[in-house]
Amino acid sequence: MEDLSIKNVNLEKSENLQRHRTEGFCSSKSLVVRRGAPFRISLQLQGRPFNPHIDFLSVKILLGRLYVSMPVSFSKKVSPTKWTAYMESKDLDFQNPSIFISTPASASVGCYRFQLRVFTQGGKRKAALGRFILLCNPWCREDAVHIPFEDQREEYVQNDSGLLFMGTAMNLVSRPWSFDQYEPGVLESCLSLLQVSPQHQKSRREDYLKRFDPVYISRVVSAMINSEDDRGVLKGNWSGDFKQGVNPTMWTGSGDILSQWTKSGYKPVKYGQCWVFAAVMCTVMRVLGIPCRVVTNFNSAHDTNGNLVLEEYYNEKGEKLKISKDSLWNFHVWVECWMTRKDLVSGMDGWQVLDPTPQNRSGGVFCCGPSPVKAIKERRMDLYYDIPFVYAEVNADIHTIIMSEGRVLSLNKDTERVGSLICTKVIGFPRLQNITGDYKYIKSPTSTISSRSSTSDDSTLRRASASKGVLVSLTLDKAPVAGEPICFTVKVMNKQNHTKLMKVNINAQAKEYNHSPSDTFWETNGIIQLEPMEVKVVTKQIAPAQYEDVIGDDLINLAVVLEDMATHKWVLASEEFNIASPQLTIQIADEDSVVANKEQTATVSFTNTFSHMVGGVLTVAGAGLIPGKINFRILPLRAGGKVEQRISFIPSVTGTKMLQASLSLMNVNSTIRGFKMVRVNRA
Structure with missing residues (x-):
């Protein structure tokens, strides 16, 4: 009688992709499945049928040089911690048997090979080979990335488009972005990112062994999105000169960036800024099966000396000066990934901050996180990773200082501006979700449309070198729109019982979201007299012709400085804002x-x-x-x-x-x- 042999192995892609919710990866040549769940392959045998009494089947699974071998049993009992393989005895076709391979919920992410071996009577062995890609499984309760609700999994894993929030808290810009995780080649680029990483190049065995852990994976990805320490995806550029590459504002999706990186032999793509770094990382994490969302922090502090204080300097004309080594970005974009944190104390599971923009070295490498959002709120500076850095980004104080010829004229402290709004896209709808309360305790509800005001009284804003009795506020009459005048109101109040003569300087400068302003493009000045207890309202406007050729996609820093001409005491109010563009x-x-x-x-x-x-x-x-x-x-x-x-x-x-x-x-x-x-x- 002719002995049996394996003629063909069918990976049953259509069925497995649907079962594992990976239908979007149908363009991949490989079978794509999720860990912690079985997938089915079918054998087409040649010769005689399979005889379970005299024939024996085994499966060898390989990831690099790591491997595990297991017999194919008739027991459907699977373990969430072990590799198993089985055939269902019910309706078993011995000429074309189906084999189910069940992966552990903690298996490493990567591209696997398998060898299916048949041992027949007499010791003869027949083998067949195959490949599959294994991803994390947020649908599996035993997986460290399990997220509990289906709408969350649809939004944070499967959704291939979203919104990035930019601009300012008072005048949000919703920028559409295509994550492109199902576009041809993107899956392979994301897996290449793991293979190209320094961790993999240093020790492939150790890297493969650690890839079970989303904490480890997320740190590798955070470092590999930027190119500062490795062959990462994106080169950052904040100089304003993008002649050697693409202006970051021109990117509309992750697919072009990842494709260019792969096709170039892993040379950094030029150029990225924070929202590009974050959006590409979101793509990679969603591809790998780790729930991810893009988050914007408005008025984000970069505290270089770690004292939780940032200084802003103005001159007596109201011009913002380029003095401080610290920086306050009008917005900064990072990602959050959902995972359990078995490496930390209890209560730290859930959303974790990861920031691929190269600002901060963590463990000697430009990456940041994962920092538990709960730990940031509770100020748990003793926990991993990078919590003090992220805490400062959302909680630092602002000291606004008026200077003249190296002398401090006035100082104001603002404890509310940094992290004034932290947001992400709401599940299932193209609009904003305010998550500020996840990061910090909110002292009192405040509108996202607010004005900066200051008082020379000793108040909750506590002023150094304060002159008593003058209050000034600067308020935009409405959110500015391109093509319309910028209308604003300055209100000055004399709270004392004698007349004051005040010198008024109002100044407007264009600025990028992460830089100090450039030169003044509009200014006005004058003198006002305030009678005892009088309030004066000054209305001004900047015509479109005065700002359109200056700002483009940039923002405006608007400041008013008042000097009491009798006491030479100073007070300032300011606002930074963007101008809404017309929409297509x-x-x-x-x-x-x-x-x-x-x-x-x-x-x-x-x-x-x-x-x-x-x-x-x-x-x-x-x-x-x-x-x-x-x-x-x-x-x-x-x-x-x-x-x-x-x-x-x-x-x-x-x-x-x-x-x-x-x-x-x-x-x-x-x-x-x-x-x-x-x-x-x-x-």
């Missing part, structure tokens, strides 16, 4: 009837709200909707003019997808954006 509008023809594999039409429209003609390049993209990007030239458009561009696309997958468009203006340092969530149904 996207409309889908018959949007309730969008189905996969059928051509659809969208219309992108733009109205020029600027005071002069603008034109540029319109780029449209959408993972699962459009392969790559489509570019259109938009001819110069007069002020108030409107243009529409029709786009045809064919959705390739079902689900909710993001169609996004960006218009890069040629004669203004600004990019106009818009997005539309598209529900793609089955045909």
